[in-house]
Amino acid sequence: xxxxxxxxxxxxxxxxxxxxxxxxxxxxxxxxxxxxxxxxxxxxx
Numbered sequence: 001x002x003x004x005x006x007x008x009x010x011x012x013x014x015x016x017x018x019x020x021x022x023x024x025x026x027x028x029x030x031x032x033x034x035x036x037x038x039x040x041x042x043x044x045x
Contacts, residue, residue: 021029
């Protein structure tokens with residue numbers, strides 16, 4: 001309980017995002033990633 005309260009009081013609160021990335025955004029991410037180093041994941045699970 002105390003840790004959760006401490007976190008709420010001290011950690012920054014982020015605004016909710018506006019949903020999933022659009023196809024043009026995903027295309028740009030894939031274009032900018034170095035080849036062979038990382039893979040772009042479509043979902044976390």
